[in-house]
Amino acid sequence: MIAPRLRRRLGRGLLLGFFSVLLVAYVAGPVAWLVSSSLQTDAQITAIPPNWLPPEPTLANFEAIFGAKSEVVTYETRRQGDPATTRFLPSGAENLLPSLANSFSVGLWVALLNLVLSVTAAYAIAVIPFRGRRGALYAILVTRVIPDIALIVPLFLLVRALGLVNTQTALVTTYLAVTIPFTIFILISYFESIPADLYRAARVDGCSHVAALRHVYLPLALPAVIASLMFAFLTSWNEFIFALILTQNVAAQTLPIVISGFVMDFTTSFSFVNAAGVIAIVPPVVLAMLFERYIVSGLTAGAVKG
């Protein structure tokens, strides 16, 4: 005979467990499938019933990616069949590693410039009283109201007029326009949670604005600073539509563009695409794991004064 209280607790536990599993499956399922299928051949991936786990795990897809440079891709070689068995490569496969480098370089520039520009702007708006402070903040935020897609054509024309099509500079400046307003917003709320007396103390102790930012605000806002670095890097890393329009070839194309190019008219190599996908998610996952504790406290910044 189970006591009613115990039964109620048991029921609650079961219910919680059930929904937790459901949520995890929902969030992690696609990722698990991506990883699993990257270790399978095309035939195994498309088999019915599906192979949830690789029947014979193979790293051939990854070998194909890192060996792609030497392969000559023609219509004939492409027709020969399965990438995991016959080293089939979609056209453009040799661009994968350069585009990985492009993604890294664009992402790092965006993360760094975003931080420098946002930190100084957020400090000014949060700390220095000046006429038009509110107006400046709203103007910055309003830029985020317009959907990116609406800006694509004018943006492309502008970039072309500047002679920047197919350059990393075009991508970096465009991404900054996306990340800076949001980062400023996050940093302002964090800076405002730092007691005003600390600012007064720093100024009287001998800090110029730059020194106060460096010695007081940045160290105390470290979680928000790291969160905004990550946010900018990931935004740049994942971005697709601007990169698709503004870049044309290996000189500036980023990973998402090259991977999407593997879905072709005649065939789509799921195994190859998925292996490339795994490579694409490794950096963000590593970053997230490294800085997890900062992200959590950074994104809740301003919610509760610490």
Place this chain on the structure above:
Amino acid sequence: MARIRLAGIAKRFGAVAALEKLDLEIADREFMVLLGPSGCGKTTTLNIVAGLEEPSEGQVFFDADDVTEVPPHRREVAMVFQSYALYPQKSVFENIAFGLRLRGMPSDEIARRVRGAAEQLEITHLLERRPSQLSGGQRQRVALGRAIVRQPRVFLMDEPLSNLDAALRVSMRTLIKKLHRQVETTVVYVTHDQAEAMTLADRITVMRGGVVQQIDTPAGIYDRPRNRFVAGFLGAPQMNFLAGEIGPGGGDFRRGDLSLAIAGTLQPGRKAILGIRPEDCAPAEGGPADIEGRVTLVSPLGSEQHVNLAVGDAELVFRLDKGLRVAPGDALGLRIQPERLHLFDAQSEERLEGARP
């Protein structure tokens, strides 16, 4: 060390005037207390002296230098805050050393000065700790240390003791007074606590609603308050106030049956407010009494007792010797010296002085 002069300072935040035309001179090495209720503009004044806020009008001088446009980090002022405002990520040592490091002082000199200040404040054993590991009193000592190592021209203190408990407040008050003797620097000290103001100040500036009410020594302010606000703000229990008028002869104050002789003479029939400090009385002990009433409440305080006395339709509070035996319901007569009475105009509430023959 510096003489501070504020000339015609006004500060407006939008439509709100925080300060209206403030003129203030603080002598070199003087301990000046700015006293007033919250919102009176005293902290704004301090911020303007520090350079943390720009005045809307007027000028700030340190000695002969016009520093109105000089940013705070070039003014050589040090400040102590109610919230202590220690840098949480730095050790106590680094908190104290921060201002010196910013000035590029060699590190052996920094270490020497920090240790010197720490010994003076008895916090040497705390130097390696973080502010979060300290008590309120210890934090405020660190904040004082941070200010004195700099050897600034001016010390600014913004209610430094308000977050401390009562006992600690008294001992810190003594410490601050001793420090002022040792460092011989001009101090501007903001508080709303009249006891702090009275004990620490060389002179007190009483402020209200952005306007200076009176600038004088503690004794001057206590004994000759310039208006009713100042009279009521200083002293505990508060001064007793009675509205009435000057008698037909001009030599006494009348309210109902009550008539009290005043020093000098005033225009007969003039509406006035009488102020009596609770301690300015003596029991009549059977002799002629100036004021008579019925005791309504007795509050013994150990060293003395506060007695509430119903006089006509008013209730007054008096401080009496603890040896006097009174109980609620007793009739009590008190003697009051005319020179100890304060009179204020009923309309303007400014102090009235009786004309001497």
